[in-house]
Amino acid sequence: MASAVPSDDDVLRAVERRLAERGAPVDLRAPGAAKVSWQSLFEFRVDRSIEKRHERATRQKGTSEDIEARPTYTDLDAYPVAPPDDPARTYRHRLVREGTVDEVPCDGCVGGRTTCGTCKGRGGMPCPPDVECEDCHGGVDACWECDGTGTPRTRRARAGSRPRGPDAPERAVCRRCGRRDVACPTCRGRTRKVCTDCDGTASTPCKECRGAKRVTHRPCGGAGRFTVWTEGVVAHLPDPDEVRLSGPQFAWLQTDLLGVWMRAELTGVTDALPDFLEDGHRDLIARHLPARENEVRRRMTFAYLPLARVEVHGHPDRVYYAFPAVTGIEVARRPSRRRVTALAWAATAVAALVVAVSLAVLR
Ligand SMILES: [Zn+2]
Ligand SMILES: [Zn+2]
Ligand SMILES: [Zn+2]
Ligand SMILES: [Zn+2]
Ligand SMILES: [Zn+2]
Numbered sequence: 001m002a003s004a005v006p007s008d009d010d011v012l013r014a015v016e017r018r019l020a021e022r023g024a025p026v027d028l029r030a031p032g033a034a035k036v037s038w039q040s041l042f043e044f045r046v047d048r049s050i051e052k053r054h055e056r057a058t059r060q061k062g063t064s065e066d067i068e069a070r071p072t073y074t075d076l077d078a079y080p081v082a083p084p085d086d087p088a089r090t091y092r093h094r095l096v097r098e099g100t101v102d103e104v105p106c107d108g109c110v111g112g113r114t115t116c117g118t119c120k121g122r123g124g125m126p127c128p129p130d131v132e133c134e135d136c137h138g139g140v141d142a143c144w145e146c147d148g149t150g151t152p153r154t155r156r157a158r159a160g161s162r163p164r165g166p167d168a169p170e171r172a173v174c175r176r177c178g179r180r181d182v183a184c185p186t187c188r189g190r191t192r193k194v195c196t197d198c199d200g201t202a203s204t205p206c207k208e209c210r211g212a213k214r215v216t217h218r219p220c221g222g223a224g225r226f227t228v229w230t231e232g233v234v235a236h237l238p239d240p241d242e243v244r245l246s247g248p249q250f251a252w253l254q255t256d257l258l259g260v261w262m263r264a265e266l267t268g269v270t271d272a273l274p275d276f277l278e279d280g281h282r283d284l285i286a287r288h289l290p291a292r293e294n295e296v297r298r299r300m301t302f303a304y305l306p307l308a309r310v311e312v313h314g315h316p317d318r319v320y321y322a323f324p325a326v327t328g329i330e331v332a333r334r335p336s337r338r339r340v341t342a343l344a345w346a347a348t349a350v351a352a353l354v355v356a357v358s359l360a361v362l363r
Helices: 008-021 248-253 279-288 337-362
Strands: 034-038 041-061 091-097 102-105 113-115 124-126 130-132 192-194 203-205 214-216 225-245 262-266 295-305 308-312 318-325 328-335
Touching: 008 034, 008 308, 008 318, 008 328, 041 279, 225 279, 225 295, 248 318, 248 328
Parallel strands: none
Antiparallel strands: 034 308, 041 225, 041 295, 091 225, 102 225, 113 214, 124 203, 130 192, 262 295, 308 318, 318 328
8 A cells, every 4th residue: 555646535534534533533535525636746857977078189297107008099989988887977088099199308397307496596595694783783882982983983073972871781892993891792893793594605595496406397297208198088977857846845744754755767768657657747857858969878766755635624724635654644734724824814913912012011
């Protein structure tokens, strides 16, 4: 019983049982007592595999050993390739046209290496050999006697001397004028100090080539040559279509969970369609049945769940839905549209009342 399409009578008997459980025995099969309409659920999917063949000039870095190992062809259209196992997946067969494999030298490098672009082949980057003293900033504090010039101010007719507080740091002997206790302790009157980045050599090693002046040539991967060939590709590309007559409006019925669906899978375009299809379903999928151009494989899946909608004359506020389940015919109940509309009006009336009361309270 579970896997056959129930009749109107089967459905009505199931609804009768449901009503009887709630203490309302009734004969729904009497004329005019109930109305059955079928809204069966139907899902169809076709996965086609379309074959496409094309040729293209190809090249890769390095030598040709792995390319030589690939299957070859002379006439791509005549090369036999088996249809794919799974038409829902993409497959690409990469072939090599006979006699087209060649190795060519890279014209952008010598032996896979090229002049470093960062240092322009110098191996290093220019760097100032010395920098300004960070303590005296090369100013008059370099030396209170000679300002870092080597000529004491007393001979340059500059009056006054620097005030010196008790907390002032020790002064050093000036390397320029030779006076004691007057020079900046960091640069000792020289105003500048040796650059720690280059140790005074005026050049730092290039970060790109680390001083080697040459780097690996990226386009050829350091191989210094390319392999070129004509590639033939036989691609099997999925081309699916779907038809579904099982909208979300029936999600509450839990038909995926409870329903005993009838299912079928076909792989041939000329296969007879499953017996359970209704005429409407056949019309819906008709345009998906003929083979497409270059179609090499297909899989069609069909799923069908008979679903009856039952209106009972004696209960106009409700609608019943029935479908085959493992335990027999499952019956579910919903408020009818008439009932839903009435409830909606009632809810609106309550809301209006709440607003009126709120306003009265706030006043
Ligand atoms: Zn190169
Ligand atoms: Zn430097
Ligand atoms: Zn000095
Ligand atoms: Zn200094
Ligand atoms: Zn470099």
